[in-house]
Amino acid sequence: MEEFRKKLRRRIMLSAIFCLSGLFIYFALIRITGAPEYTKGILFGVLSGSLTVSVFNIFRLMPLLQDEEKLKKAYIAETDERNTLIQKESARTVLSISIMIAALAAIAASFFNPVITLTLSANIILIGIVSIAVTAYYNKKL
Amino acid sequence: MNVKNKIQELRKARKVTQQELADALSVTRQTIISLENGKYNASLTLAHKAAQFFGITIEELFIFEEEENL
Numbered sequence: 703m704e705e706f707r708k709k710l711r712r713r714i715m716l717s718a719i720f721c722l723s724g725l726f727i728y729f730a731l732i733r734i735t736g737a738p739e740y741t742k743g744i745l746f747g748v749l750s751g752s753l754t755v756s757v758f759n760i761f762r763l764m765p766l767l768q769d770e771e772k773l774k775k776a777y778i779a780e781t782d783e784r785n786t787l788i789q790k791e792s793a794r795t796v797l798s799i800s801i802m803i804a805a806l807a808a809i810a811a812s813f814f815n816p817v818i819t820l821t822l823s824a825n826i827i828l829i830g831i832v833s834i835a836v837t838a839y840y841n842k843k844l
Numbered sequence: 845m846n847v848k849n850k851i852q853e854l855r856k857a858r859k860v861t862q863q864e865l866a867d868a869l870s871v872t873r874q875t876i877i878s879l880e881n882g883k884y885n886a887s888l889t890l891a892h893k894a895a896q897f898f899g900i901t902i903e904e905l906f907i908f909e910e911e912e913n914l
Contacts, residue, residue, distance in 0.1 A: 778866075783887050784875040 846909040852880040
């Protein structure tokens with residue numbers, strides 16, 4: 703349980719570092735690059751989304767460190783083998799569905815805009831390469 | 845290969861609740877429910893823990909059935 707407690711502390715720390723560095727990078731990018739309004743909007747959207755998730759994580763994890771019972775429940779929920787299997791299966795299914803949707807979108811976009819088709823195709827190829835690399839890694843590791 | 849188990853039978857015989865068993869095996873109650881319903885097969889580690897909890901061997905707790913027509 704002590705290991706899990708350390709893990710949670712590390713997560714809280716990383717979330718806090720992520721919040722601060724995210725804010726710093728955002729303002730640095732805006733100041734240094736003089737980004738156009740559209741890019742500023744995208745950056746702000748990414749930053750606010752990430753900050754919300756990080757702050758939510760911090761407020762979710764902090765009480766667990768104070769309460770032994772809650773900590774044990776969280777440990778069981780995280781290490782439960784059925785939960786782990788569900789997450790793995792879900793990730794695999796989501797990946798397959800995402801690739802299929804991207805492929806369909808690439809085909810649909812080919813009727814209107816070749817740039818979108820190329821971007822989506824490059825995205826699919828990249829996901830394929832990463833999948834092969836990750837599979838090869840786990841083949842060696844396990 | 846089909847795997848059946850006697851978890852529900854033994855748990856009820858010993859008057860242990862699903863939550864108590866889940867706590868003893870460090871899994872969620874939902875995992876115990878799935879095991880009892882035969883929807884989920886336990887890992888070797890969990891099978892070992894469960895067998896230890898009931899004081900029997902893995903072979904006594906889990907019934908391995910060879911599939912026919914292979």
